[in-house]
């Protein structure tokens with residue numbers, strides 16, 4: 001199998017040994033009490049029960065009473081969108097303001113405990129490069145260089161897929177239905193048909209096997225997507241038993257984006273059409289996705305953040321449990337299963353020796369109250385590629401190494417620059 005691009009963050013040379021915590025490794029294995037997690041040169045070099053007589057060069061950190069988990073994934077975000085903010089304000093913004101806003105959305109996502117994301121529309125590979133060179137802090141693995149393009153003929157589909165791959169896309173998204181958020185269509189509308197989904201799959205298969213995923217909400221369009229061979233159905237709100245059976249047979253993932261599906265926004269903040277569609281479709285999603293989860297369709301955690309607010313990604317864990325997953329299965333959806341969908345499971349997605357050290361530490365017990373992980377305040381320590389990027393209560397005896405953006409967020413000259421820009 002060809003390799004997916006591994007999200008890059010700057011190299012880190014600090015070595016840390018986390019001692020005494022309960023370790024949930026993301027694979028679904030039983031938690032390890034009194035565990036040891038050794039991080040050296042950005043990677044995990046030991047994960048298991050605490051070893052009493054081992055000397056290392058690492059800085060020892062006592063995290064007894066806490067839980068150590070893998071850094072989480074959100075496989076469906078739109079960093080470039082904030083649906084509930086005033087569209088007139090966004091339209092009046094300079095390009096630089098929009099870019100900085102996206103950077104802040106990325107930062108909020110990282111601070112929520114999400115160390116890897118897949119952007120399904122709105123971002124260019126420029127953000128991925130900025131993360132890799134340390135300007136921004138979040139791993140971005142996926143992107144599309146164009147938010148939306150209408151494809152008519154089969155040849156146009158081939159050309160569009162080739163263009164996106166050449167521009168650096170890691171994933172191709174097709175829309176086989178209309179949507180809840182769009183003003184001019186509905187989830188019942190059919191978009192890209194099955195045979196053109198298959199063309200996209202054939203094109204990527206000839207290259208690096210980049211996943212083709214489908215925005216698919218109504219029953220018919222979900223079937224078109226699954227028959228066409230997508231690797232994941234995004235949303236899947238009206239998923240039917242027929243689609244569920246095919247997905248089980250083909251190992252197709254469902255990314256139910258419940259954070260957006262179940263969220264009925266404040267009617268004062270969104271247009272009337274959107275509010276009305278949301279009320280109807282959140283009930284449809286609740287009913288149908290529950291059936292799919294019971295049938296044990298493969299699930300990966302994705303929120304559609306941008307449609308719902310950024311920086312609350314791990315609330316999705318609570319929604320997945322509300323609709324039927326066990327807390328452990330929800331954690332797997334947000335870690336190893338998401339990594340498998342993104343084809344980065346050799347490097348990320350669980351706490352296993354040799355993998356990149358993306359780690360979160362919490363003092364709540366996620367197996368008894370997973371909804372609490374949805375509050376970023378309950379995810380006080382985040383380590384990304386071995387670097388401590390969040391340490392709310394100074395549990396870590398090493399310095400945090402924050403990327404450049406962190407120095408800007410509260411900075412006065414940054415605010416002034418914004419004001420000056422508006423005046424000129």
Ligand SMILES: [Zn+2]
Pocket residue numbers: 076077078120304
């Ligand atoms: Zn989306």
